[in-house]
Amino acid sequence: MTDYDPAENARKSYDVAIDAMREKLASFKCVQIGDATLYLGDCREILPLLPKVNAVVTSPPYGEIREYGGHASSDWLDVISSIAKGLQVGGVCVWNVNDQVINGSKSGVSFRQCLHAKECGLRIHDVMIYCKSGTTFPDRNRYLPAHEYMFVWSNGAPAHFNGIRDRVNKWRGTTLHGTDRLPDGSTRPIHGLGSDVPDTGLRRSWWEINNTAGRGDARGHPAPMPYAMAHDHIVTWTNANALVLDPFMGSGTTGAACVKLGRKFIGIEIEPEYFNKACNRIDEAYCQPRLFKDEPPKPKQEALL
Numbered sequence: 283m284t285d286y287d288p289a290e291n292a293r294k295s296y297d298v299a300i301d302a303m304r305e306k307l308a309s310f311k312c313v314q315i316g317d318a319t320l321y322l323g324d325c326r327e328i329l330p331l332l333p334k335v336n337a338v339v340t341s342p343p344y345g346e347i348r349e350y351g352g353h354a355s356s357d358w359l360d361v362i363s364s365i366a367k368g369l370q371v372g373g374v375c376v377w378n379v380n381d382q383v384i385n386g387s388k389s390g391v392s393f394r395q396c397l398h399a400k401e402c403g404l405r406i407h408d409v410m411i412y413c414k415s416g417t418t419f420p421d422r423n424r425y426l427p428a429h430e431y432m433f434v435w436s437n438g439a440p441a442h443f444n445g446i447r448d449r450v451n452k453w454r455g456t457t458l459h460g461t462d463r464l465p466d467g468s469t470r471p472i473h474g475l476g477s478d479v480p481d482t483g484l485r486r487s488w489w490e491i492n493n494t495a496g497r498g499d500a501r502g503h504p505a506p507m508p509y510a511m512a513h514d515h516i517v518t519w520t521n522a523n524a525l526v527l528d529p530f531m532g533s534g535t536t537g538a539a540c541v542k543l544g545r546k547f548i549g550i551e552i553e554p555e556y557f558n559k560a561c562n563r564i565d566e567a568y569c570q571p572r573l574f575k576d577e578p579p580k581p582k583q584e585a586l587l
């Protein structure tokens with residue numbers, strides 16, 4: 283009889299568990315295109331089997347606003363729990379969502395999802411607003427519905443912030459002036475007093491995005507994410523070669539942006555029709571020139587103007 287070795291036993295159990303996960307993952311249809319790995323299946327089953335990622339840029343079905351072949355209705359709290367477990371330290375999840383109106387009331391699911399992310403240990407790093415150029419027909423007692431949320435959750439402080447500085451400065455051509463107010467009510471001259479105000483400054487936390495453009499690329503998906511949203515969030519929160527995940531891949535907008543920006547990508551889509559669209563789109567993205575061969579420039583800490 284051999285001696286029982288708890289460490290050896292734990293190692294064996296671990297190996298058995300890993301083999302079982304690999305086997306389960308291999309049971310899903312998977313298409314590899316360059317650095318993009320695309321799975322056909324339910325993200326609730328696939329997410330726990332994946333490696334940790336640097337970022338998630340996604341947009342889940344919003345209640346039952348669209349049918350997606352019968353895969354629409356869920357509050358996706360289980361998906362958020364899996365994302366929280368699968369984000370690297372410093373990783374960021376961008377969750378673009380809106381609320382359905384049910385019996386005259388906004389569902390509030392978006393807020394429940396955001397608070398759930400916090401309960402899972404993520405930070406609510408930002409609550410950003412996506413201002414749409416087009417609107418849907420409003421109810422008679424509401425303003426034109428023209429915005430959605432872009433929640434930014436992070437595992438600890440975000441590892442990267444490559445803030446986009448394309449907002450035209452109102453005070454360009456002048457010099458910095460003014461004071462900061464301190465907690466005790468007194469004031470002090472602002473940092474950089476007297477220096478030139480640059481032509482452009484850091485973007486605000488609401489992004490105006492044309493949601494009627496780029497439909498051609500999405501090829502008939504009923505609710506594609508605007509390409510600019512995926513692109514600009516990937517630029518902001520990741521550096522070259524990061525691994526980015528979209529568990530609700532749809533037509534592959536996040537994947538196409540990853541190819542362009544030199545990020546690795548994992549996408550999951552449950553509907554075969556959309557999965558095929560995403561495969562074709564990402565394949566074509568590889569045929570077009572990429573923007574980054576090397577690391578993009580490191581972010582600079584500058585005055586918030």
Ligand SMILES: C[S@@+](CC[C@H](N)C(=O)[O-])C[C@H]1O[C@@H](n2cnc3c(N)ncnc32)[C@H](O)[C@@H]1O
Nearest residue numbers: 324325350353506507530531532533535551552
């Ligand atoms: C709002 S759309 C995402 C659109 C995508 N961002 C794009 O740009 O095309 C949500 C997608 O999630 C898919 N979906 C729904 N339930 C799913 C599930 N359990 N696992 C994976 N995908 C799912 C739907 O089929 C739909 O394509």
